[in-house]
Amino acid sequence: MAEALILGIETSCDETAAALFRGPEIIHQITATQLVHTSYGGVVPEYASREHNKLLGPVVKSVLEQSDLNLSDLEGIAVTRGPGLAGSLLVGLSYAKGLSIGLDIPMYGINHIEGHIFANFIGERELPVPFLCLLVSGGHTQLIHVEGPQSYKLIGQTRDDAAGEAFDKVARLLGIGYPGGPLIDKLSKEGNPDFHRFSRSAFPGTYDFSFSGLKTNVLQYAQKQDKGFINAKLPDIAASFQEAVVDALATQTMQAAEDLGHSRIVLAGGVAANSRLREKMLHFTEEKSIQLYQPDLKYCTDNAAMIAYLGYWKSILSLPDSLEITAVPNLKLNFID
Numbered sequence: 180m181a182e183a184l185i186l187g188i189e190t191s192c193d194e195t196a197a198a199l200f201r202g203p204e205i206i207h208q209i210t211a212t213q214l215v216h217t218s219y220g221g222v223v224p225e226y227a228s229r230e231h232n233k234l235l236g237p238v239v240k241s242v243l244e245q246s247d248l249n250l251s252d253l254e255g256i257a258v259t260r261g262p263g264l265a266g267s268l269l270v271g272l273s274y275a276k277g278l279s280i281g282l283d284i285p286m287y288g289i290n291h292i293e294g295h296i297f298a299n300f301i302g303e304r305e306l307p308v309p310f311l312c313l314l315v316s317g318g319h320t321q322l323i324h325v326e327g328p329q330s331y332k333l334i335g336q337t338r339d340d341a342a343g344e345a346f347d348k349v350a351r352l353l354g355i356g357y358p359g360g361p362l363i364d365k366l367s368k369e370g371n372p373d374f375h376r377f378s379r380s381a382f383p384g385t386y387d388f389s390f391s392g393l394k395t396n397v398l399q400y401a402q403k404q405d406k407g408f409i410n411a412k413l414p415d416i417a418a419s420f421q422e423a424v425v426d427a428l429a430t431q432t433m434q435a436a437e438d439l440g441h442s443r444i445v446l447a448g449g450v451a452a453n454s455r456l457r458e459k460m461l462h463f464t465e466e467k468s469i470q471l472y473q474p475d476l477k478y479c480t481d482n483a484a485m486i487a488y489l490g491y492w493k494s495i496l497s498l499p500d501s502l503e504i505t506a507v508p509n510l511k512l513n514f515i516d
């Protein structure tokens with residue numbers, strides 16, 4: 180029997196995304212990035228939910244049409260229920276509930292963070308667990324020991340800003356623009372990472388991170404120079420900042436893997452798209468014969484394929500959710516002690 184056709188929906192932040200999935204492969208996915216936020220230098224929550232409302236129907240229609248499929252072909256629907264912006268999550272969840280009732284198909288509520296972690300294995304029927312996961316996104320910087328879906332132990336985390344947040348804030352203060360991560364990554368390719376050594380924070384005896392001191396360090400450095408110098412040296416400054424972030428992430432991750440005896444490391448979240456982080460982690464893990472999993476670039480930042488893939492796992496385990504479930508803006512992973 181063919182496996183169920185599942186529609187994935189993701190509306191937690193500023194991407195309106197839909198994906199079609201039949202185990203264990205993605206058939207097609209569409210991600211509409213909301214451009215309305217660009218001029219504000221960050222996501223405006225009220226605009227985000229309005230845009231989701233406007234875009235979600237057409238995005239689902241297009242993903243079906245481009246795959247020669249109809250709504251009536253769907254056999255399950257997976258939707259992000261958190262974490263994310265309350266209004267944005269509600270748009271996706273309400274839409275999914277409507278489809279679930281209208282088509283009489285099961286609905287699977289998905290944790291967006293779990294989606295990022297398991298996006299590494301889209302296309303696989305087996306999960307190579309256990310592993311150490313470096314989760315780095317706009318809202319998270321965590322090192323997690325993963326036994327399998329729903330079985331996590333927190334090893335370390337940021338004490339202030341998330342890595343993605345640091346990229347976005349530094350890009351704003353240097354006038355590079357929004358979204359900061361991809362722009363700094365691109366600009367850094369033309370710069371010298373050793374141009375200036377920005378501060379790195381360390382918390383001996385823990386696997387924690389901190390990026391707010393680094394952000395202040397960049398700000399103070401920029402304030403001391405004149406504008407012409409900053410503009411001329413922007414690629415070098417961007418590359419030096421990126422190097423400080425990547426250095427902290429890669430060093431802590433490798434230390435944790437070594438201390439805890441992990442033979443697999445998994446990168447997850449938007450910052451896992453960073454070319455320098457990918458390069459450095461590849462180099463470090465090769466040296467130590469550790470297997471590295473890095474998500475396909477199209478599955479690093481927010482997308483619906485990762486949501487549909489977890490829906491597939493829940494469908495195999497026959498774990499549909501009740502239509503009573505609500506959006507949970509601060510939904511966490513369930514950590515064991």
Ligand code: KG4
Pocket residue numbers: 192295315316317318319342343344346347358359360361364448449450451452453454479480481
């Ligand atoms: O996972 P994600 O799409 O959304 C959240 O769930 O937060 O991550 C978005 C974050 C943003 O802060 C963005 O600047 C960062 O990921 N990001 C990057 C890159 N691409 C996206 N950071 C560094 N380098 C990149 N290439």
Ligand code: ZN
Pocket residue numbers: 291295316448449480481
């Ligand atoms: Zn995300």
